[in-house]
Amino acid sequence: MPRFKEGIPYWVKGVLLGCGSFGSVYEGISDKGFSFAVKEVSLLDESSQGKQSINQLEQEIALLSQFEHENIVRYLGTDKDKSKLYIFLELATKGSLLNLYRRNNLTDSEVSAYTRQILHGLKYLHGGEVVHRDIKCANILVDANGCVKLADFGSAKATNLNDVKSFKGTAFWMAPEVLNNENQGYGTPADIWSLGCTVLEMLTGQFPYSPLQPQQALYNLFSGVPPTISDDLSEDARDFIVKCLQTSPSDRPTASELLGHSFAKMSLPTFSG
Structure with missing residues (x-):
């Protein structure tokens, strides 16, 4: 499975997979045709909930980037634009x-x-x-x-x-x-x-x-x-x-x-x- 660096040169957002208190999860598709999960949170939300979501996502990135185990979702990289922070994870197609x-x-x-x-x-x-x-x-x-x-x-x-x-x-x-x-x-x-x-x-x-x-x-x-x-x-x-x-x-x-x-x-x- 590919392990991306900080970001993917080109990717598009696919279907919505789910929503949580932190934000939303989408299917992402790279320019190579590889599918993965994308967690995103807004960087523009100044509320305490918004800041907490960003903190949780950053904490998740810090931990997942250290893990290497078949029974833990694999961290693939991150990306950011002016309004959103993204974390790329392996896609578990059967869901939860x-x-x-x-x-x-x-x-x-x-x-x-x-x-x-x-x-x-x-x-x-x-x-x-x-x-x-x-x-x-x-x-x-x-x-x-x-x-x-x-x-x-x-x-x-x-x-x-x-x-x-x-x-x-x-x-x-x-x-x-x-x-x-x-x-x-x-x-x-x-x-x-x-x-x-x-x-x-x-x-x-x-x-x-x-x-x-x-x-x-x-x-x-x-x-x-x-x-x-x-x-x-x-x-x-x-x-x-x-x-x-x-x-x-x-x-x-x-x-x-x-x-x-x-x-x-x-x-x-x-x-x-």
Whole structure:
């Protein structure tokens, strides 16, 4: 896959792929016919939200430019004009896991395969003392070969061996210690809690803490009460999620340890004919 330098000599903006709080994502097409994803934010927005979007994108560029792993979305370069800042990323044509499970019910073996790849990505990040801080299906992409890509690093933080203390993430996937850190900080186990919520999300097709009202869900989270795990899930899946959703961060396994769990080692069924 091409790795561009600061910019691409010539490229055109294609279809809109999605929108977020930071701005928009489009398909980009280079003059060589290569397709990629383009995140853009306005440089003209003087509001606090606009400045935050630029800061998040610059932080994402700084982190992604250091990463080299098959389960982390590949950074390809940047560009800028008078009004916009752009970041070029590899294009994951199947979209997010959120889109996948909304289109089709995912089987245990499919969720296991995706979970295994998420764990490999987290193992790589955590080995470099980086906390993603916003693991959820909407931020995990899948390419045409079914390869998972951790994405959206606008909230990610290099801990530099010190616990992260700022409030970042998406509420219903957020670990209790992020809400209750009381200046004690938090680290990589926060991503493991979010992973448990993400696996639950893939298997049930619902956000964690559904169908509670947001206020009750946040109260449970603040109190360290994990989302309900359906009895309909397999024993392996339930055990995996329970291990992730331990209230005490020190009780949660690491990504490396979870790769040895039976749920993360399931084989996809084979078909003949």
